[in-house]
Amino acid sequence: MADLTTQFLELPVKNPLMNASGVWCSVASQLEALAESAAGAMVSKSCTLHPRDGNPEPRYRVFGHGGPKENKVCSINSMGLPNEGFAYYLRYAQRHDHENKPLFVSISGLTLDDNLTMVDSLKDAVTPAILEVNLSCPNVPGKSQIGYDFDAMDTLLAEVSSGYQRPFGVKLPPYFDMAHFDEAAEILNRYPLVAFVTCINSIGNALVIDLESETTLIKPKDGFGGLGGDYVLPTALANVNAFYRRCSEKTIIGCGGVKSGTEAFLHLLAGATLVQIGTSLYEEGPGIFPRVLDELAAIMDDKGYKTIADFRGKLKTIA
Numbered sequence: 001m002a003d004l005t006t007q008f009l010e011l012p013v014k015n016p017l018m019n020a021s022g023v024w025c026s027v028a029s030q031l032e033a034l035a036e037s038a039a040g041a042m043v044s045k046s047c048t049l050h051p052r053d054g055n056p057e058p059r060y061r062v063f064g065h066g067g068p069k070e071n072k073v074c075s076i077n078s079m080g081l082p083n084e085g086f087a088y089y090l091r092y093a094q095r096h097d098h099e100n101k102p103l104f105v106s107i108s109g110l111t112l113d114d115n116l117t118m119v120d121s122l123k124d125a126v127t128p129a130i131l132e133v134n135l136s137c138p139n140v141p142g143k144s145q146i147g148y149d150f151d152a153m154d155t156l157l158a159e160v161s162s163g164y165q166r167p168f169g170v171k172l173p174p175y176f177d178m179a180h181f182d183e184a185a186e187i188l189n190r191y192p193l194v195a196f197v198t199c200i201n202s203i204g205n206a207l208v209i210d211l212e213s214e215t216t217l218i219k220p221k222d223g224f225g226g227l228g229g230d231y232v233l234p235t236a237l238a239n240v241n242a243f244y245r246r247c248s249e250k251t252i253i254g255c256g257g258v259k260s261g262t263e264a265f266l267h268l269l270a271g272a273t274l275v276q277i278g279t280s281l282y283e284e285g286p287g288i289f290p291r292v293l294d295e296l297a298a299i300m301d302d303k304g305y306k307t308i309a310d311f312r313g314k315l316k317t318i319a
């Protein structure tokens, strides 16, 4: 039977699966369910310094395209960072059993100062929680994604590095151009404390329209929202592999389009160390983890891989 154990920043992890931030991680009862689930690690909802209600409903919709045979699971969201505020997630982190599984605390400050205030508090708190700075929320009206503003990203990484002085990670938006992969990677590589990179957040500002009612699926931002699920898998794999190739000192977390062992395997093959599940976790709940782990183990067994290290990052290209 395949060995699914892995390591993340030298921490032993039971398996490579975890939730995507925003899914099943906004309140303590959900975080506790993740802690008890088969996931190897978990991340809390990207939080702001103060609690937020987020955008008006409906703000998250799952939809399928391609007919029943294709069985596509896609989502669009414009949540707008509804969350309980940083102090809430810090309190959860202080009582979380980090030996059971690593906990990432994701922050998404509305300003640089808010981010630095949260970073300071996390640094001062006695918790082994791992900091992730979300540079890629597409859903706050009037705020653009820091990951698409390379000067702002550089400034933020410099400030967080000097304030936090411990390894941390960033959640990136998807990039679509080789020049942008190069430029983003070059900036990330300036900061050795950026130990991991999560690729990708949703594909921002998509528009899904219901044919019958001729209406957008979600209400905020005139229906524009972040795309997740099946549609984003190839973009997610491209970003995982692009940063795996360019950031050899950093660990990559893959996110996007994972609904079975197949997509989890592909993320690992492209270079991810951990693999997040978003849309399908939202649909199935934490019971998805044992299913995907069984499917991943079966694929590894079929291919004769005994450990994840046997194939992680070993994507072949055509000569």
Ligand code: SIN
Residues within 6 Å of the ligand: 022, 046, 077, 078, 079, 080, 081, 082, 108, 134, 136, 137, 138, 139, 140, 201, 202, 226
């Ligand atoms: C949201 O709350 O709008 C989603 C967060 C994100 O995409 O980073």
